[in-house]
Amino acid sequence: MTFPFPPIDDLKELIQLARREDLGPGDGDDVTSRLTLPEDQIAVGTLLQKQIGVVCGLPIVEMVCRAYDERLRVEMIPGFHMEIIEGRYSDQRTTPLLRVRGPVRSLLSAERVILNFLQHMSGVATQTNRFVRRVAGTQAKIYDTRKTRPGFRSLDKYAVLSGGGENHRIGLFHGILAKDNHVAGVAVRDLRDWAIRLVARSRAESPDRFLEIEVTALDQLQELLKVEGIHCILLDNMDCPTMEQAVHMRDAAGRKGTLALEASGGVTLDTVRSIAMTGVERIAVGAVTHSAPALDISLEIET
Structure with a gap:
């Protein structure tokens, strides 16, 4: 799945x-600037990335500027191009990004609004990139979740891609993920028939x-391996030896390549490599969005 930068119409409300x-409401008022600065004074602000990481969200700068004042113009710094800077990992302590005049x-x-968007999105991209680097050389890919800030779903999904991760479903409308609360009350012996009915109902609609x-257990997995039409099975809060058994069971059933296995729960930067080595194809990491620290970006202004 690819997720391009959300269009302005989708972000206007946010x-x-x-x-x-x-x-404040209406035309609003920056009291401090109005009482301390001349109305006709022009300035140039330079956005600076001041921390090692992946910068993300630059297209939103112009969107925010237009919402405040049509006279604010985004300028590229000579030698830099947005398509090169956006999503780029920088190991420099200070990296110029854009200018606003x-x-x-x-x-x-x-x-502050510009920086809030950029710092958050760059933080998500950077945190995702940390996880992606940890699983390099394995077949596992890092997937996001729906654990995003309200209103930021599309921006967070874009930021995850910028960091080298993959997008899980965008929302509840976008695919089926039957979790423990959906399966509650279904005995293991009945799970196969229950899943067959779910696949049939889903296919009838789409x-x-x-x-x-x-x-949550291997006996459940054993029953689901008998069901065609399931694209992925989520292994919830299993330890690595159990996940290795799950991968072996899937492969022995001849389902490798047609049925992906996804690890979820307890995934940290310290554990993700071991999880990837079990042979699962997908690792869901809520932390890339819900716990990503902001990346240090500042706006230095010259009048």
């Missing part, structure tokens, strides 16, 4: 919400819909 939080009052009003079922 950007306006961020603007209202800072400036326009009325200083408007620039200062938009500063033949190509992605379908994944969670298991």
Whole structure:
């Protein structure tokens, strides 16, 4: 799945919400800038990445600027191009990104909102990249989850891709993931028939819909290996030896290549390599979005 940068129409409401939080309702007011700076003063602000990591979210800078003042203009720094900078890993302590030119009052009003978006998205991309690097050389790929900030789902999904990860389903509407609460009450002996009925109902609505079922024990997996039409089985909170057994069972059943196995639960930077070595193809990591620390980015302004 690919996830391009969300279009402006999808982000207008979120950007306006961020603007209202800072400036208040209506036209809003940056009291400090209005009382300390000349109305006609022009300034240039340079966005600087001040921490090693992956920068992400640069297209939103112009979107935010337009929401504040049409006179704010985004400029590329000579020798830099956005398509090269966006999603780039930098190991430099200070890396220039973009410039914004326009009325200083408007620039200062938009500063924090611009940085909030960039720092968060770059943090998600960087955290994802850390996990991706840990599993390099294995067949496992890092997948995100739905554990995102409300309103930020599309931006977080984009940031995960920028960090080298993969997108799981975008939302509840986008594919089936039957978890423990959905399967509760279904005895292991009945799980096969239950899954066959689920596959049939799903295919009747949408033949190509992605379908994944969670298991917590190997006897559940054994029953689901008999069911065609399941794309992935989620191995919930299993230790590495158990996941190795799951991979062996799947392969012995002749389902390798047609049925993916996904590890979920307890995945950290310290454990992800061992999990990848079990042979699973997918590792779901909620931490890449819900616990990603912001990347240090600043806006230095010259009048």
